[in-house]
Every structure is written in C-alpha cells, then in structure tokens.
Amino acid sequence: MAKVFASQRLPGDALERLGLHCELEVWPEPTPIPPGVLAERLQGCVGLVCLLTNRVGRDLLAACPDLRFVSSMSVGVDHVAVAALTERRIPLGNTPGVLADTTADLNMALLLAAARRIPEADRYVRDGCWKPERPWYPGMFVGKDISGATLGIVGLGEIGQAVARRARGFGMRLLGWTRSGRAVEGVESVSLEAVLAQSDFVSVNVALSKDTRMLIDAEAIAGMKPGAVLVNTARGGIVDEQALAQALQSGALFAAGIDVFEREPVLMDNPLLQLPNVVVAPHIGSASQRTREQMAALAVDNMIAALRGERMPHCVNPEVFD
Ligand code: DGY
Numbered sequence: 001m002a003k004v005f006a007s008q009r010l011p012g013d014a015l016e017r018l019g020l021h022c023e024l025e026v027w028p029e030p031t032p033i034p035p036g037v038l039a040e041r042l043q044g045c046v047g048l049v050c051l052l053t054n055r056v057g058r059d060l061l062a063a064c065p066d067l068r069f070v071s072s073m074s075v076g077v078d079h080v081a082v083a084a085l086t087e088r089r090i091p092l093g094n095t096p097g098v099l100a101d102t103t104a105d106l107n108m109a110l111l112l113a114a115a116r117r118i119p120e121a122d123r124y125v126r127d128g129c130w131k132p133e134r135p136w137y138p139g140m141f142v143g144k145d146i147s148g149a150t151l152g153i154v155g156l157g158e159i160g161q162a163v164a165r166r167a168r169g170f171g172m173r174l175l176g177w178t179r180s181g182r183a184v185e186g187v188e189s190v191s192l193e194a195v196l197a198q199s200d201f202v203s204v205n206v207a208l209s210k211d212t213r214m215l216i217d218a219e220a221i222a223g224m225k226p227g228a229v230l231v232n233t234a235r236g237g238i239v240d241e242q243a244l245a246q247a248l249q250s251g252a253l254f255a256a257g258i259d260v261f262e263r264e265p266v267l268m269d270n271p272l273l274q275l276p277n278v279v280v281a282p283h284i285g286s287a288s289q290r291t292r293e294q295m296a297a298l299a300v301d302n303m304i305a306a307l308r309g310e311r312m313p314h315c316v317n318p319e320v321f322d
Pocket of ligand 1: 052073074075077
C-alpha cells in the first residue's frame with residue numbers, strides 16, 4: 001500500500017477516511033514537525049498532507065525523491081514552492097470554497113473591533129477604570145462611523161467578495177481593486193492608489209505571492225486616507241508592519257485589525273503589539289468548527305483522488321495532469 005504522511009492530526013474524521021486508502025503515518029505532536037524530521041518521515045512516502053506551518057521548499061523535495069502528491073489543509077499555498085512541485089509534476093491540493101465566509105466574518109469582527117475600540121474598552125472595564133469618579137461621558141471611547149463609510153477591498157477573490165457582502169449590510173460604500181481587473185457587482189472597481197486614498201477602511205484580502213509581497217508598503221500606507229483603518233486577514237508579508245506601526249503611532253491612521261503577521265508566531269517585540277489602537281489575533285480567520293472540518297475533508301479528498309490516479313478536485317497546479 002502507498003505510504004502517506006500527515007504532518008498533524010486533523011479535525012473530524014478525515015484522516016480515518018484517508019487511512020482506508022493508504023498506509024498512513026500521522027505526526028502525533030500538537031507542535032509542528034521540525035523540517036529535518038519531516039524529511040526523514042517522508043522517506044518512502046508518496047503523499048504528504050500538510051499545514052501552512054510546514055515549509056515545503058526545494059530542499060525538502062530534493063530530500064524526498066518518492067514524493068508524488070502534496071495536499072495542504074489551507075487555501076493559501078505561499079508555504080509551498082509551487083514551481084518546484086510543478087517541475088516534478090507533483091500536484092498540490094488546497095482547500096478553497098469552504099473558508100471564505102468564516103474568514104470574512106473575522107475580517108468584519110476585526111474591522112468593527114478596531115473602529116469601535118472594543119479591546120481598549122474591554123481592558124478599561126476589566127482594569128477597574130470605569131468607576132463613579134470616572135462615569136460615562138460623551139467622549140468615552142469614541143470610534144469611527146461604519147455606516148456611510150467607504151470600504152476599500154484589496155483583492156476581490158472569494159474572501160474579498162464575502163467581505164463585500166457583509167459590508168453592504170453595514171451600509172458601507174464599496175471600492176475594490178484586484179490584479180485581474182475582475183468586476184464584482186456593487187463594488188466600484190478603481191486603482192489600488194484610489195482604494196487607498198479614498199477608503200475610510202481598507203481590507204486586505206489578496207493572496208500572498210511574489211507580486212503581492214509588500215504590496216501595502218510604506219509608500220502605499222502614506223497614500224492612505226488620514227484616519228483610516230486597515231484590516232489584514234490575508235497574509236503577513238503583504239503589509240509593511242514597521243510602516244503600518246509608524247502610521248498608527250503618529251495618528252496618520254486611526255487603527256488596525258491584524259490576524260496575520262510576516263513572522264508567525266508573531267515576536268513579542270513587533271511594534272504593532274505595543275499599540276493600543278491595534279487589534280490582533282493569531283491567524284484565526286478560518287477557525288470555526290465546521291470550516292476546519294470541511295478544510296480537513298477537502299485536503300483528504302485531494303489526497304485520496306491522487307492516490308486513485310485521479311485529478312485532485314482542488315489543485316493549485318492542474319497543469320501537472322496534462
Ligand atoms: C488558509 O487556509 O490559507 C488560511 O490562512 C488558514 O485557514
């Protein structure tokens with residue numbers, strides 16, 4: 001039977017299903033498998049089911065000559081050297097379609113929390129600062145208006161579109177920019193510069209690639225509307241964190257909601273963590289029970305199809321099947 005390695009236990013019963021189709025070994029620890037150990041465990045394996053915390057680079061491929069299929073339990077695949085896989089005709093599966101709504105929900109949660117200063121207000125109450133000598137007053141935790149504000153969406157893929165649907169319900173005007181020039185109903189398509197200059201809220205929903213790395217750099221941040229809020233649930237590495245922190249500290253921007261960091265887990269000396277007007281989360285965009293089970297199921301469906309000699313239902317480099 002073909003051997004497959006899964007780099008971590010997955011939610012639901014997905015791996016039990018996979019185990020019916022192969023000789024399956026699963027990394028038993030909750031922490032990511034060290035890269036050198038991953039290469040060792042992959043010896044003799046044709047398949048790898050991985051997570052976004054596993055780097056699948058050229059070095060790993062070179063060390064694993066038997067590897068023929070890779071399936072990642074993620075929609076983003078910036079942790080994988082896709083071109084190297086394609087050169088070796090290794091299909092790479094991912095999990096689109098099931099996490100757009102969940103991620104868009106978190107996107108709106110961060111937008112609302114940043115705009116209405118919810119974490120700051122939460123700390124204020126818990127720290128006992130709200131007391132008779134300091135009662136309610138009209139200027140207390142005043143935030144930004146959401147209805148009637150303009151939301152600029154950078155990237156109008158399935159998550160960007162799900163954000164647009166939600167924002168419409170909040171009475172926001174929508175601008176959008178996408179590299180492909182895709183038109184989305186109800187979203188006015190404009191240049192990236194115009195999105196940044198005109199939006200009260202900017203939502204980053206573009207995939208990380210060599211074209212989008214540092215897309216929102218210091219110059220782009222300087223071009224944002226004064227007092228705007230930036231939300232990133234896409235990937236760290238798209239936004240220049242140092243420049244963002246400076247803009248937030250100087251008051252050029254009002255606040256930010258950040259779920260993804262250039263380096264994860266984020267280092268405690270990251271300047272964004274020092275700022276009260278930044279709401280942070282540890283890359284939990286797709287973290288709901290149903291979504292995580294669906295992602296695991298799709299990752300396993302991709303691997304089972306590959307083991308059967310079929311096309312993966314969700315393949316990032318389908319040209320390998322031609
Ligand atoms: C992905 O799938 O790429 C998300 O970032 C994690 O769910």
